[in-house]
Amino acid sequence: MANNKKYPASFIESILCPNCGSNAQQGFQFEQLQCAVCGTSHFSFGDVPCLFPAGSHHKLIWQHQTASLQHIALQGLATLHESLSRYDLTDATRQRLAEIQTASQINLDTIISLMQKRDIEAIPDEQLSQMNPGDLSEYFDLLLRDWAWDSPTNPNPENNAALERVLTEIEKLPTKPTRILVLGAGAGRLSWDLHVRLQPTYTVALDSNPLVLAAADELVHQREPITIGEFKNFPQIGLEHAHCWSLQPPEDENNARATWFPLGANVWQLPFERHSFDLIITPWFIDVNGGDVRDLIAVIHEKLMPGGHWLNSGPLLFTRHLPVQLKYSAPEVKEFVSLAGFNLISESITRTDYLRSPLEARFRQEQVWTFSAVKLEPHQSKPAIAGALTDWLVMHHLAIPQNNYSSKDSHPLIDAILLLVDGKRSVNDICFEIAPHLPQDVPVKDVVVTLFGQILTDQSANS
Numbered sequence: 001m002a003n004n005k006k007y008p009a010s011f012i013e014s015i016l017c018p019n020c021g022s023n024a025q026q027g028f029q030f031e032q033l034q035c036a037v038c039g040t041s042h043f044s045f046g047d048v049p050c051l052f053p054a055g056s057h058h059k060l061i062w063q064h065q066t067a068s069l070q071h072i073a074l075q076g077l078a079t080l081h082e083s084l085s086r087y088d089l090t091d092a093t094r095q096r097l098a099e100i101q102t103a104s105q106i107n108l109d110t111i112i113s114l115m116q117k118r119d120i121e122a123i124p125d126e127q128l129s130q131m132n133p134g135d136l137s138e139y140f141d142l143l144l145r146d147w148a149w150d151s152p153t154n155p156n157p158e159n160n161a162a163l164e165r166v167l168t169e170i171e172k173l174p175t176k177p178t179r180i181l182v183l184g185a186g187a188g189r190l191s192w193d194l195h196v197r198l199q200p201t202y203t204v205a206l207d208s209n210p211l212v213l214a215a216a217d218e219l220v221h222q223r224e225p226i227t228i229g230e231f232k233n234f235p236q237i238g239l240e241h242a243h244c245w246s247l248q249p250p251e252d253e254n255n256a257r258a259t260w261f262p263l264g265a266n267v268w269q270l271p272f273e274r275h276s277f278d279l280i281i282t283p284w285f286i287d288v289n290g291g292d293v294r295d296l297i298a299v300i301h302e303k304l305m306p307g308g309h310w311l312n313s314g315p316l317l318f319t320r321h322l323p324v325q326l327k328y329s330a331p332e333v334k335e336f337v338s339l340a341g342f343n344l345i346s347e348s349i350t351r352t353d354y355l356r357s358p359l360e361a362r363f364r365q366e367q368v369w370t371f372s373a374v375k376l377e378p379h380q381s382k383p384a385i386a387g388a389l390t391d392w393l394v395m396h397h398l399a400i401p402q403n404n405y406s407s408k409d410s411h412p413l414i415d416a417i418l419l420l421v422d423g424k425r426s427v428n429d430i431c432f433e434i435a436p437h438l439p440q441d442v443p444v445k446d447v448v449v450t451l452f453g454q455i456l457t458d459q460s461a462n463s
C-alpha cells in the first residue's frame with residue numbers, strides 16, 4: 001500500500017501504548033506497532049495504524065462486524081433475486097428491483113474489498129455475536145456525504161458549511177494550530193479540508209470504525225477511487241431509485257497527505273501523552289461516543305496543552321441508550337467546560353441540512369452548536385457553579401483536595417476509599433483502583449460519588 005506519511009518526531013514522542021500507557025522512551029515502538037513493556041502487538045489496517053488496548057485481537061471485532069454485514073447483505077440480495085424471478089412483475093418493477101440489486105451488490109463488493117485489502121476477512125465470532133459489537137455500516141452515509149454527493153463537478157454545500165463553521169471559530173483563536181486531533185473524524189472530509197487549509201505540522205483523524213477509516217485512507221492516501229451504490233427503499237417521485245457513485249481521491253498537489261494521519265483508536269483509551277495537541281476538534285461527536293460528556297471533556301482537557309483550544313461543532317442528539325441524566329443541555333455542558341478549567345471563547349448556533357442526498361426528496365435539518373474554548377493555565381481560578389457542592393464531585397477527573405474526610409458510617413470499603421485521597425487522585429482514579437475489588441454489578445462511580453456527596457453535605461451542615 002502507498003505510504004508516503006512523514007510522522008514527525010513530536011508525533012512519535014506523543015504516542016502511547018493504549019494498553020499499558022508506556023511511551024516511546026519506556027518501550028512503546030510506534031514504527032513496529034509493538035509495546036516492549038506489556039508485550040501488546042498492535043496492527044496496521046492497511047496503512048492506518050490501529051492502537052486499541054487489545055492490540056491485534058481487536059481485529060476479531062472487525063472481522064466479526066464484516067461477517068455480520070456480509071451475512072445481512074447476502075440475505076438481502078437473495079430476497080431481491082427471489083423477487084426478480086417472480087412471474088407477476090412488470091418491466092418497471094423489475095427494473096427498480098434490478099437497480100437496487102446492482103447497488104447492493106456493489107456495496108457488498110466494495111466493503112469486502114476495502115476490508116480484505118487491509119487484511120480483515122469476514123469471520124464470525126460466536127462470543128461477539130452475544131455482545132453486539134456495533135454495525136460496520138453505521139456511518140456508511142458519511143462516505144456518500146463526504147466524497148460522493150459533493151465533487152468539483154457536482155458541489156453540495158453541506159461539507160463546505162461544516163468547514164466554514166469550524167474555520168470561523170479557528171480564525172478567532174489567538175494562535176495558529178500546529179498539532180490537531182480530530183475525534184470521531186468519520187470518513188475524513190472535514191479533517192482533510194481543514195488540514196489542507198490550515199497546514200498544521202500534522203492532523204490526526206481518529207476514529208474507531210474501520211469502514212470510515214478504510215474509505216478515508218483509500219481516497220486520501222492510496223489515491224484510489226471507491227465505487228458505492230446508493231439506493232432508496234422508499235421510491236421518491238421523479239428521483240432515481242439507485243445510483244452508482246464513483247468517489248474520487250481529493251486533489252493534493254502539495255502532498256498535504258504526508259502529514260494527515262488517520263488513526264484507529266477509541267476515544268476512551270486515547271493513545272496519546274497529556275498535552276499532545278494545541279487544537280482538538282469534536283465534529284458531530286460529543287453526543288455519539290458512548291460515554292458521559294463530562295468524561296469526554298476530561299479526556300480533551302488532558303490531551304490539550306495549557307492554552308490549547310477545544311472546538312466543538314454538532315448537535316446534542318445523544319444516542320438512545322444513554323440515560324436521560326447524561327443527555328445534557330448546552331448550558332449544562334458549558335458549566336462542565338468551566339468546571340474542567342476551560343474558558344469559553346465564542347459560540348454560535350446554526351441550522352443546517354444533514355445528509356441531504358440528491359436521491360432524496362426528504363431531508364433532516366439539525367441544530368448545530370459550534371463553540372471554542374481555551375484550556376486555562378493551571379493557576380487560573382474557575383467559577384463556582386450553582387448547585388455544585390464542589391468542582392471535583394461533578395467533574396470526576398479533578399483531583400480531590402486533602403481535607404480529613406470522615407464518614408458517619410463505618411465500613412471497610414469506606415475506609416479504603418478515604419485512604420486513597422492524597423490530594424492528587426480524582427473520583428475516576430479512586431474508582432479505577434477499587435473497581436477490581438468489588439463485584440462486577442456494583443456501580444462503582446455511584447458508590448464513590450454518593451460517599452463524598454454525603455460527607456461534603458454533612459461537613460457543610462456542621463460548619
Ligand SMILES: C[S@@+](CC[C@H](N)C(=O)[O-])C[C@H]1O[C@@H](n2cnc3c(N)ncnc32)[C@H](O)[C@@H]1O
Binds near residue numbers: 139283
Ligand atoms: C456522527 S459521526 C461524525 C463523523 C464526522 N466527525 C462528521 O462530522 O461527519 C461520529 C463518528 O465518531 C466515531 N466514534 C464514535 N464513538 C467513538 C469512540 N468511542 N472512539 C472513536 N471514534 C468514535 C464514529 O465511528 C463516527 O465515525
